[in-house]
Every structure is written in C-alpha cells, then in structure tokens.
Amino acid sequence: MSFSMGPAILFCPADRPDRYAKALQRADAVIIDLEDAVAAGDKETARQALLANPLDPQRTIVRVNPAGTEDFAADLTAVRQTAYRTIMLAKTETLDDLAAVSDFNVVALCETALGVINAPQLAAAPNVVALMWGAEDLVASLGGSSSRHDSGDYRDVALHARSQVLLAAGAFGKLAIDSVYINIPDHEGLLAESIDAQASGFGAKASIHPGQMPVIRQAFLPSAEQVERATRILAAAKDAAGVFTFEGQMVDEPLLRHARATLARHASTTTP
Incomplete structure (x- = not known):
C-alpha cells in the first residue's frame, strides 16, 4: 500500500473524532494522536473513537503510546482492528521497541536522549x-x-538532535519529518523554519494547527524562479562535459542533483 506522508502533516487528538475528517481535508496526512493529546483518563474513549471513525488509511498515521506501557498494549489492540498499518511510536528508543510493532510501518519518534543517540539504529530497522x-x-x-531561546531559535542541543535524526534518516533512505512549531500565530517564524527544513533535506513537517498547513506547503513548494532556473541548469548540462559554469556559478553533480530534486518536488505538487 502506498502512503502519502507530506509535506504538511497535522496532529489530531484521538478523542476529538469531530475533527478527524476536517484535519484530513486540510493536511496531506493526519496523525491521530493517542498519546500526548489525550488525557490519561480519556485514553479508552479515544481508542473507541479511533475504531468508530475510520479515515483513509493511505493518509493516516496513528500515534501510539511508548512501548512497554499499559496504554501501548491497549493502543495496538485497537489499531489492529482498523485498516491503519502506519503508526508513530512515541519515544522510540531501542530496536526492542520496534520489534514490538514489527507488523506495522513505523514512524520512529526520537524525542528522548536515548532515542536521538540511537537514531541511526532505528533508521536502519526494516519496518x-x-x-x-x-x-x-x-x-x-x-x-x-x-x-x-526567547528569540524563538532552537538551543544548540535541539539543533544537534534535529541534525542527528535528519542524518540518520538520510543515511538509510528514510523520510525525515521536522518537529512541530508551537507558536501558532507566528506564521513568519513557521515559514522560515519550514523553508530551512526543506532546504536541509526534511521531506515533511508536522504541525498542531490546521492554519499552519498552507504555510508549510508554501515552504516546500519550489518557486517559479527556482523551477525555471533548475530547468535551465539541467538543459545546459546536456551540452557540457563534466563541471561547467552557469551564470557565474560552478555546476557539478551535487548541484545537478539539487536541480533534479527541485523539479521532482514541483512535479509531485502539481501532478494529481
């Protein structure tokens, strides 16, 4: 089964089924959240809502509670009764965590020190x-x-974790998803961070509010100028042997790969 996972991914509390369909309408993929978005006393109600309100399984991820917890076992029992086969495993830390969900496609959420350190091992796991x-x-x-920081910029330790997870995903050919931007009204900051995410190699960005969807899509969509320039660079490469100069810039294979990636992103957002 093919799965669409970006670029704009929206969290939706599992105990708010009235928001499920609306979330999926606004997002490229939706994460039905059984973990942080649901109070401890409402977990079972959330699982029942998950069962009673099915969405498109090709665009739906279910975030389950951390491996080894009582809620984790109950979450899996519920998800196995649905058509969903892609889960987000909260606080993924070890290969043992992944072994417990070997029958699912897994988005490994690295959000602890151990999870970030082990990111390369997690990325290598086949599921x-x-x-x-x-x-x-x-x-x-x-x-x-x-x-x-008060400026809104990440502290160094967060930037290190962000890079570690991105590099681990890239090393094993897995999609990297950037973390949420929690200052909901700050669309300017979200746009800047999303542009940086795309330029760095993230394939998608998660979010917590439907109003953030257009901003994320804007950041991941190549501009007309970028598409036009990439097209001209690749056209010029056909008549060049090896490294060549294009409008004062040295062009080698890495820059050609950037140009191909730009056109691929453009095609993916314009093809029905």
Whole structure:
C-alpha cells in the first residue's frame, strides 16, 4: 500500500473524532494522536473513537503510546482492528521497541536522549519508514526547561538532535519529518523554519494547527524562479562535459542533483 506522508502533516487528538475528517481535508496526512493529546483518563474513549471513525488509511498515521506501557498494549489492540498499518511510536528508543510493532510501518519518534543517540539504529530497522524528532520531550528528558531561546531559535542541543535524526534518516533512505512549531500565530517564524527544513533535506513537517498547513506547503513548494532556473541548469548540462559554469556559478553533480530534486518536488505538487 502506498502512503502519502507530506509535506504538511497535522496532529489530531484521538478523542476529538469531530475533527478527524476536517484535519484530513486540510493536511496531506493526519496523525491521530493517542498519546500526548489525550488525557490519561480519556485514553479508552479515544481508542473507541479511533475504531468508530475510520479515515483513509493511505493518509493516516496513528500515534501510539511508548512501548512497554499499559496504554501501548491497549493502543495496538485497537489499531489492529482498523485498516491503519502506519503508526508513530512515541519515544522510540531501542530496536526492542520496534520489534514490538514489527507488523506495522513505523514512524520512529526520537524525542528522548536515548532515542536521538540511537537514531541511526532505528533508521536502519526494516519496518521504519520515517523518523521524526521532538524538541520539547527531548529537552524535558535532559532535565531542561525549553528547547528554544526567547528569540524563538532552537538551543544548540535541539539543533544537534534535529541534525542527528535528519542524518540518520538520510543515511538509510528514510523520510525525515521536522518537529512541530508551537507558536501558532507566528506564521513568519513557521515559514522560515519550514523553508530551512526543506532546504536541509526534511521531506515533511508536522504541525498542531490546521492554519499552519498552507504555510508549510508554501515552504516546500519550489518557486517559479527556482523551477525555471533548475530547468535551465539541467538543459545546459546536456551540452557540457563534466563541471561547467552557469551564470557565474560552478555546476557539478551535487548541484545537478539539487536541480533534479527541485523539479521532482514541483512535479509531485502539481501532478494529481
């Protein structure tokens, strides 16, 4: 089964089935969240809502509670009664965690110190289809109080984790998903961070509010100028042998790969 996972992915609380369809309408993929978005006393109600309100399984991820917890076992029992076969495993840390969900495609959520350190091992697991990192849970696991400076920029430890997860995903050909931007009204900051995510190699960005969807899509969609320039660079390469100069810039194979990637992103957003 093919699965569409980006670029704009939206979390939706599992105990709010009235939001399920709306979330999927706004997003490229939706994460029905049985973990942080649901209070401890509402977990079973959330699981029943998950069962009673099915969505397109090709565009739906279910976030389950961390491996080894009572809620994790109950979550899997529920998900196995649905058509969903892609889950996000909260606080993924070890290969044993992944072994417990070997019958699912897994988005490994690296949001603890151990999970980030083990990101390369997790990315290599055959049932892992994507990696995502989580800033606030990570800093909390270290005993810290905030992943960002007052300016809104990430602290160094968060940037390190972000890079570690991206590199691990890239090393094993898995999708990398950037963490959420929690300052909901700040679309300018979200746009800047999303542009950086795309330019760095993330294939998608998760979010917590439907109003963030157009901003993320804008960041991941190549501009007309970028498409036009990539087209001209690749056209010029057909008549060149090896490295060549294009409008004052040296062009070699890495830059040609950038150009091909730009056109591929453009095609993926314009093809029905």
